[in-house]
Amino acid sequence: MSTSAPARPFEPDFAAAAKDAVLSGVIALGIFGPLVGLRTTQNMSNQLIVESHWGLVAIIVGIVAVGRFVLRAFVFPRMAMWKAQPKVESTAEPSFLRRNIKTIGLVFLLFYPVIIVSMLGYQQSIKWVDNFGIQILIYVMLGWGLNIVVGLAGLLDLGYVAFYAVGAYSYALLATHFGLSFWILLPLAGILAAMWGIILGFPVLRLRGDYLAIVTLAFGEIIRLVLINWRELTNGSAGISSIPKVDLFGWITFNVADPNYVGKVFGLANSSAYYKIFLYYLILALALLTAFVTIRLRRMPIGRAWEALREDEVACRSLGINTTNTKLTAFAIGAMFGGFAGSFFAARQGFVSPESFVFLESAVIVAIVVLGGMGSMIGVAIAAVAMIGGTEILRELSFLKVVFGSDFNPDLFRMLIFGLAMVTIMVWKPRGFVGQREPTAFLTERKAVSGSLVQEGHG
Amino acid sequence: MTAVIETQDTTVAKVGPPLLKVEGVKTYYGNIIALKGVDVDVYPGEIVTLIGANGAGKSTLMMTIFGNPQAREGRVLFDGRDITRMPSHEIARLRIAQSPEGRRIFPRMTVLENLQMGASLDKLKYFNDDVERMFTLFPRLKERLTQRGGTLSGGEQQMLAIARALMARPRLLMLDEPSLGLAPLIVKQIFDAVRDLNRTEGLTVFLVEQNAFHALKLAHRGYVMVNGLVTLSGTGQELLANPEVRAAYLEGGRH
Numbered sequence A: 001m002s003t004s005a006p007a008r009p010f011e012p013d014f015a016a017a018a019k020d021a022v023l024s025g026v027i028a029l030g031i032f033g034p035l036v037g038l039r040t041t042q043n044m045s046n047q048l049i050v051e052s053h054w055g056l057v058a059i060i061v062g063i064v065a066v067g068r069f070v071l072r073a074f075v076f077p078r079m080a081m082w083k084a085q086p087k088v089e090s091t092a093e094p095s096f097l098r099r100n101i102k103t104i105g106l107v108f109l110l111f112y113p114v115i116i117v118s119m120l121g122y123q124q125s126i127k128w129v130d131n132f133g134i135q136i137l138i139y140v141m142l143g144w145g146l147n148i149v150v151g152l153a154g155l156l157d158l159g160y161v162a163f164y165a166v167g168a169y170s171y172a173l174l175a176t177h178f179g180l181s182f183w184i185l186l187p188l189a190g191i192l193a194a195m196w197g198i199i200l201g202f203p204v205l206r207l208r209g210d211y212l213a214i215v216t217l218a219f220g221e222i223i224r225l226v227l228i229n230w231r232e233l234t235n236g237s238a239g240i241s242s243i244p245k246v247d248l249f250g251w252i253t254f255n256v257a258d259p260n261y262v263g264k265v266f267g268l269a270n271s272s273a274y275y276k277i278f279l280y281y282l283i284l285a286l287a288l289l290t291a292f293v294t295i296r297l298r299r300m301p302i303g304r305a306w307e308a309l310r311e312d313e314v315a316c317r318s319l320g321i322n323t324t325n326t327k328l329t330a331f332a333i334g335a336m337f338g339g340f341a342g343s344f345f346a347a348r349q350g351f352v353s354p355e356s357f358v359f360l361e362s363a364v365i366v367a368i369v370v371l372g373g374m375g376s377m378i379g380v381a382i383a384a385v386a387m388i389g390g391t392e393i394l395r396e397l398s399f400l401k402v403v404f405g406s407d408f409n410p411d412l413f414r415m416l417i418f419g420l421a422m423v424t425i426m427v428w429k430p431r432g433f434v435g436q437r438e439p440t441a442f443l444t445e446r447k448a449v450s451g452s453l454v455q456e457g458h459g
Numbered sequence B: 001m002t003a004v005i006e007t008q009d010t011t012v013a014k015v016g017p018p019l020l021k022v023e024g025v026k027t028y029y030g031n032i033i034a035l036k037g038v039d040v041d042v043y044p045g046e047i048v049t050l051i052g053a054n055g056a057g058k059s060t061l062m063m064t065i066f067g068n069p070q071a072r073e074g075r076v077l078f079d080g081r082d083i084t085r086m087p088s089h090e091i092a093r094l095r096i097a098q099s100p101e102g103r104r105i106f107p108r109m110t111v112l113e114n115l116q117m118g119a120s121l122d123k124l125k126y127f128n129d130d131v132e133r134m135f136t137l138f139p140r141l142k143e144r145l146t147q148r149g150g151t152l153s154g155g156e157q158q159m160l161a162i163a164r165a166l167m168a169r170p171r172l173l174m175l176d177e178p179s180l181g182l183a184p185l186i187v188k189q190i191f192d193a194v195r196d197l198n199r200t201e202g203l204t205v206f207l208v209e210q211n212a213f214h215a216l217k218l219a220h221r222g223y224v225m226v227n228g229l230v231t232l233s234g235t236g237q238e239l240l241a242n243p244e245v246r247a248a249y250l251e252g253g254r255h
């Protein structure tokens, strides 16, 4: 096997790299010259004038050219050498971190607020618990929910945000109009979303792939447009505000005015941090519920049918699997978790409007599932941390203002970075973070006699 | 190298009513007719083969029996029951199993998981015993147990497709061109396994093949399909000796 070619000495080809750099510089100039270099604005007397930003263009073109030079001269040859090297399947045990990533991750998540509070105090912890912890966990949960539909059952659903919206509005409307508690409305929102999942499922039963994607995309938009236009019910684009907070089963609340406000019960100073920490554990519990249910279902006939459906629908039918029911349950259960997440979202924000349920949200969730590796729970979690955490971090990078000038708003570049990160990850790991699906079937002990043979398959 | 496949004796009597009866079946793809009125009978305990050139409609007949596409005219009876308009998954529940054209194993699932999918009908009641049976039948699968289906060789995939079908404990096993693209030795292994199943368990088999020589040797009876019509039928030996069959499917063949 290992008649490997002798490692060639690594020789950068500077001439070719320079040619490449000049070429990409010219292309960058062509693109960014008009886009960035010229900007129209109004002057004092409302006349349209053209401002030029040639300095910025020069910086961008410089970055592109130098970047290309470095890539061509150093990075590409390295990568080629890497690829040429014979792949040595490591027979060693995976590292400690890799083997225990689930436990480590779980313990970290459980103690995350404690760590943050003990490091920064209650007031300073809010940003980290809310913007990072809760925000990421919502997307982890949405990713895991959609993972059932897209990752396991292989049904490309681009309208998942619709179920998120159904959950959010169910809670918002029923809580504000009827004063029902979160704990009653949470399952109700899940059921309503699941119903909508089935309603979406029926017309698309016969569709697959691109066609399914287009119809689900349209479905997501329909729900959003209904939310905008059905003003009597949803208050249109203005949205619904003053949505009640979640309480701890009525024992403890998070409204300062209440007699059983958490601060009064425990004799603590008033702070909104408690509510955030409570919400953090709530969404953590909901996300773990999603994970737990998914893991259990994967080992049950319905979960196996989902995965078989993703692989080959015709073969499924010839094995006696009712593909109609299989698809509908995938839509329904996926939607249900979207609904749970939606009602949590409404409770957390205290305000919902159609603005929160645009197609971009669906796209982000699909991206998380795809980047995670279509079916892998750990992969989806990693992707959510990388994409959502990564774009949140951007807000913190104030040093960028030093580079790009004080009116630079890194927030505006979130989607650009998001896209770049996606492209990079897909080039680096075309099958997502965790590309291999974990088998769910193993022979029982009685067959363990053939253990040596079973082992061989891994090699 | 030619693998020798012994000729089937034709002493199996057609007892009782046929297990599978295809009556005047016409199947269309849109407006194009693919089956122009086909009659086929398969009696319990028989191996029946359907041979014919590429595009004759063999796979279409097999899929019509499975209800996808459905016959526009005529009837398909299984064990006396009309299954012409039944959805595929319900037909499967009557214990008709198939190894379809192209094998269609689940590529990202392991061999064991593929077998498990085959046993969906019985809620895995007999799973361990049946897996053991499959290992005896196709020892190669045992070595590949934790390998993903998509990474198996063609022959292994075919074995897996048959084993997966058998996991459903079928009363009728339908095979669509199991020999396609396989080395003669592997073809022999697979045909021997089918013959064994038929002899020891009395399994009824409907075998669609282009490899007419081997199929006719294995089968008790055979049908020849040309352009969506059955033009000839008889015992395997009769068809092997038939000059038309010899001219069209055997002479200059690859056996």
Ligand SMILES: Nc1ncnc2c1ncn2[C@@H]1O[C@H](COP(=O)(O)OP(=O)(O)O)[C@@H](O)[C@H]1O
Residues within 6 Å of the ligand: B029, B032, B034, B052, B053, B054, B055, B056, B057, B058, B059, B060, B061
């Ligand atoms: N899905 C389809 N749509 C339209 N025509 C088809 C389809 N499948 C098969 N056909 C046509 O039906 C005829 C029979 O095909 P098939 O049953 O696959 O033949 P065989 O299995 O004998 O090679 C061929 O002419 C083929 O082109």
Ligand SMILES: [Mg+2]
Residues within 6 Å of the ligand: B058, B059, B060, B101, B177
């Ligand atoms: Mg065919």
